[in-house]
Amino acid sequence: MSRSLRRGALAATVLTLSIASLSACGAGNDAATLQVKPDNAATSVGDIKIQNATVITQPKPDAKGPAVVSATLFNDGAKDQTLDSVTLDGGNQAELKPAKGSGKITVPAGGSVVIGGKGNASAVLASGREAVKDGDAQPVTFDFSRTGKVSLRAFVVPANSYFKEYGPAEVPQPGQSGSATPSGTASPSESASGKPSESGKPSEAASDAESAHAGH
Structure with a gap:
């Protein structure tokens, strides 16, 4: 070569x-x-898969009000399942509501359900910050009708930035709202003094007085 x-x-x-x-x-x-793996809580047991599980608190540290659990639930099975409860470590149980109507949250066979956000099902924790702390990884257990209990650790975050649309409603602080008298409503003193009512017509007492004066 x-x-x-x-x-x-x-x-x-x-x-x-x-x-x-x-x-x-x-x-x-x-x-x-x-x-x-993505930076969110996810797990699967049997036919059930849970993704993006998060506990979302009030947007401000001093804000009063509930917290919520947000997650996406998948059912790969051939039969529907209901979500019977969502419980945090320590026994703090969320109030569950479907997206429409009343009753339990149903995860359809071969389908999924989003918990949290406008128009979706909800899981509300009434005690809010008393039960969770921002930055923690909180153990959460989802209990399904067929699969049973599925547990994972969900991050606790405030309802800011991306989580704003999925967070809880803030309870107004004292003096923020609810103190104003509804407009267009006459007070008792106005009716007694014979001033014009909402319709602009004289009150009955004023009309009777005018009739009596005209008779003299």
Whole structure:
């Protein structure tokens, strides 16, 4: 074999080894990437999968009001399941309401249900900040009619930024609202003094007085 042919064969071998090494590294990186889990609470038991489980508190640290549990529930089974309860560590149980009507929250067979956010089902914790603290990972248990209890640790976050649309309603502080008298409503003193009513007509007492005066 000539010197030029040997050089060509050597170059081809080096190129092949380089490509093989890069491919191995690529496969390793891809495999590692597949092991990375999203930064939210997710788990699955049987036919039930829970994703994006979060406990969302009031947007301000000193705000009064409830907290909520937000999550997406998937049912890969052939039969519907109902969500019977959502309980935090320590026994603090959420009040559950479906998106429409009343009764239990149903996760349809082969479908999903979103808990939290406008127009969706809800899970409200009445005690709010008394039960949870921002920054914690709070154990939460979802109890389903067929699968049973599914537990995971959900992050506790305030209703800011992305979580604003899924957070709880804030209870007004004293003096913020509810102190104003509804407009258009006559007070008792106005009716007694004979001033015009809401319709602008004289009161009955004023009309009777005018009639008596005209008779004299």
